Amino acid sequence: MSSTPDEQTFADLGLADGVLSAVAGVGYEAPSPIQAATIPPLMEGHDVVGLAQTGTGKTAAFALPILSRLDLSQREPQALVLAPTRELAVQVAEAFERYAVDLPGVRVLPIYGGQGYGVQLSALRRGVHVVVGTPGRIMDHLEKGTLDLGSLRFLVLDEADEMLNMGFAEDVETILADTPAEKQVALFSATMPAQIRRLSKQYLDDPVEIKVQSKTATAANIRQRYLLVSYPQKVDALTRILEVENFEGMIVFVRTKHETETLAEKLRARGFSATAINGDVAQPVRERTVQQLRSGDLDVLVATDVAARGLDVERVSHVINYDIPTDTESYVHRIGRTGRAGRSGDAISFVTPRERYLLRHLEKANGTPLEQMSLPSVEDVNSTRLARFDDAITEALEARPRIERFREIIAHYVQEYDVPEVDVAAALAVVAQGDEPLLLSPEPEPPARPARGERTERGGAERGPRVARDGSPLATYRIAVGKRHKVEPRQIVGAIANEGGLRRQDFGAITIRPDFSLVELPADLPAETWDALRSTRISGKLIGLKKDDGPPSSRPSSSSRPAGKKPRHKKG
Incomplete structure (x- = not known):
C-alpha cells in the first residue's frame, strides 16, 4: 500500500475529535508513513499486517484508531495489545494514556510480570477499556478467570517476531484462541518469518499488508557507542564519563521533565556545571541557558526531546542518551545535536539489560552497529584527576607575580615550624581539595576462582560454588x-x-x-x-x-x- 502525500494531516484520517486534540497536544504535526498508511484501513475495520521497524511511529498507528472507536459505556476490555516485554507494555500503555487525555473515562491497564496482582485485579474489577500486557501474565489472568476477553473487539500483536523469538508462540496462539471470532486484528513485525506468515493466515481475515522503511539515518561523523548499565548505576556511570571523556559541551537526554531537574541537581552536587531544560522552562530562560552552553559558561545541559528541538550549538561535542529513546526518529534527532558544522561528535547511549531489544532495533533501523564501551574504571578516573591536578599546578606556576608573593609566605612557614616544603605543599593541596577525596578508592577485587583442573588436597578437581560473570554466587x-x-x-x-x-x-x-x-x-x-x-x-x-x-x-x-x-x- 503506497504512502499518502506529505501534505496529509491527522484530520484527514477520520479520527475522533478528542484523539485529534490529544495528537495536537503532544506536538504531532503530520502522520508518519506507517500512520498514514495504517490508520485508514483500521478505521474502516480491516485487519492489518504492518511490517515496520521500531521507531516508525507504529504505536500511534494502532492506538489512535482504537481510541477513536471505543465504546466507553462498556466496562469489559475491548482492546488487547500483546507486547514481548514489560518495558514495551508500559510504554505502549503510557502512549494510549497520552492519546486519551481528551477522552474522559478511558481506562488503560498494563499487565506484566513483576507487578503485584492486587493493582491489576482491582483495576480489572473496576473495568478497563484497553489492556496492554505480556503473554505470560495475560495467560495467568485467563487461567485464574480474572480477565474476560469475551467482549474483545480489537487485538494487536506488537513486535510479533520478537515475541516468537522469546518463545511465546504457544502462549500467543492460546490467547488468540480465547478471543471472539469476530474482532479486528493488527499484527506488527519488523520481519516476516514463516511462523508470522502462518499466524497471519490463520488468525487475520484478508489483512491489508503495509510495509514501511525508516528513512532516517545518522551522520557518519558521529561516533556511536553504548554502555550496558543497570538503572541504579546510571548516575555513577554518567559521573565517570563526565570525568574521563574529553568533551566541550554535552547534552544529556532523559525521558521526563522531572528527571531533567533531578539529574541536573545531582550533577551540580558532584561539582559539574549542569542545568536542566524542559518544556516548562520559559523561553527567555531557555535562550539564556543555550547562550551559556554556547559561550562555555555551562558544560552540561540535561534535556527532554521537546526542549532540545532546534537546538544548534557547535560546542556540543557529546550527547548522552541517559534514557535510551524508544523510537529511531528521536535517536537520530538527539545525536544530531552533536557533530555540527562538519565537526566530529560522540553519542553514548545507556542501555539497561531490559532495553537491549531497543538497541537491536536502533541498530537495525539505522544500519549502523553501536560500539560497546566499558564503564570507565577507578584507575581511569584517578588518572584523569591526577592529570588535571598536574595541569592546575602547572597553570598556577605560570602566574609568576602571585607565586613570588606566596613563596615568601611558604619560606617563612618552613623556617618557623621546621617542616619540609613538600609537606607544606601536600597540606595546601588538602586545604584546596576540602573534604572530597582527590582519588576514588580502589574497586573490590572479584572473588578468586581456582584455575581449571586445579587439584585439591583430596586429589579431586576443585569445583567450588558456581558464580555468575560478575562474581555473584x-x-x-x-x-x-x-x-x-x-x-x-x-x-x-x-x-x-x-x-x-x-x-x-x-x-x-x-x-x-x-x-x-x-x-x-x-x-x-x-x-x-x-x-x-x-x-x-x-x-x-x-x-x-x-x-x-x-x-x-x-x-x-x-x-x-x-x-x-x-x-x-x-x-x-
Whole structure:
C-alpha cells in the first residue's frame, strides 16, 4: 500500500475529535508513513499486517484508531495489545494514556510480570477499556478467570517476531484462541518469518499488508557507542564519563521533565556545571541557558526531546542518551545535536539489560552497529584527576607575580615550624581539595576462582560454588518444562529474563531433561523475582520455579553448559 502525500494531516484520517486534540497536544504535526498508511484501513475495520521497524511511529498507528472507536459505556476490555516485554507494555500503555487525555473515562491497564496482582485485579474489577500486557501474565489472568476477553473487539500483536523469538508462540496462539471470532486484528513485525506468515493466515481475515522503511539515518561523523548499565548505576556511570571523556559541551537526554531537574541537581552536587531544560522552562530562560552552553559558561545541559528541538550549538561535542529513546526518529534527532558544522561528535547511549531489544532495533533501523564501551574504571578516573591536578599546578606556576608573593609566605612557614616544603605543599593541596577525596578508592577485587583442573588436597578437581560473570554466587533451580514440552535454552532465557527482570549474565548452565529443566540463576533471588517467576509460563505451561535440592547426579553435567561454551567430557 503506497504512502499518502506529505501534505496529509491527522484530520484527514477520520479520527475522533478528542484523539485529534490529544495528537495536537503532544506536538504531532503530520502522520508518519506507517500512520498514514495504517490508520485508514483500521478505521474502516480491516485487519492489518504492518511490517515496520521500531521507531516508525507504529504505536500511534494502532492506538489512535482504537481510541477513536471505543465504546466507553462498556466496562469489559475491548482492546488487547500483546507486547514481548514489560518495558514495551508500559510504554505502549503510557502512549494510549497520552492519546486519551481528551477522552474522559478511558481506562488503560498494563499487565506484566513483576507487578503485584492486587493493582491489576482491582483495576480489572473496576473495568478497563484497553489492556496492554505480556503473554505470560495475560495467560495467568485467563487461567485464574480474572480477565474476560469475551467482549474483545480489537487485538494487536506488537513486535510479533520478537515475541516468537522469546518463545511465546504457544502462549500467543492460546490467547488468540480465547478471543471472539469476530474482532479486528493488527499484527506488527519488523520481519516476516514463516511462523508470522502462518499466524497471519490463520488468525487475520484478508489483512491489508503495509510495509514501511525508516528513512532516517545518522551522520557518519558521529561516533556511536553504548554502555550496558543497570538503572541504579546510571548516575555513577554518567559521573565517570563526565570525568574521563574529553568533551566541550554535552547534552544529556532523559525521558521526563522531572528527571531533567533531578539529574541536573545531582550533577551540580558532584561539582559539574549542569542545568536542566524542559518544556516548562520559559523561553527567555531557555535562550539564556543555550547562550551559556554556547559561550562555555555551562558544560552540561540535561534535556527532554521537546526542549532540545532546534537546538544548534557547535560546542556540543557529546550527547548522552541517559534514557535510551524508544523510537529511531528521536535517536537520530538527539545525536544530531552533536557533530555540527562538519565537526566530529560522540553519542553514548545507556542501555539497561531490559532495553537491549531497543538497541537491536536502533541498530537495525539505522544500519549502523553501536560500539560497546566499558564503564570507565577507578584507575581511569584517578588518572584523569591526577592529570588535571598536574595541569592546575602547572597553570598556577605560570602566574609568576602571585607565586613570588606566596613563596615568601611558604619560606617563612618552613623556617618557623621546621617542616619540609613538600609537606607544606601536600597540606595546601588538602586545604584546596576540602573534604572530597582527590582519588576514588580502589574497586573490590572479584572473588578468586581456582584455575581449571586445579587439584585439591583430596586429589579431586576443585569445583567450588558456581558464580555468575560478575562474581555473584549461582544456585540451581528446577522448572517444570523439559524436552517433551519442546523447549529450547533461548525460550527459557527469554521468558525468565523478561518476567523476572534478570540479565543474560545472571544465567549459568541450562540442562534440559525430559520432564524438567535445571537452570543456574543468582542464589539470592529477591522476593519480587520469585513472585514473578512462579507465574511465568513457557510453551503455555507454568514453570513452577523452585530450588533444586536433588542429589549431585541431578546437577548439570556434561550435557549442560553456559551459552557459548563447549561441553566438557569426563574422563573414564
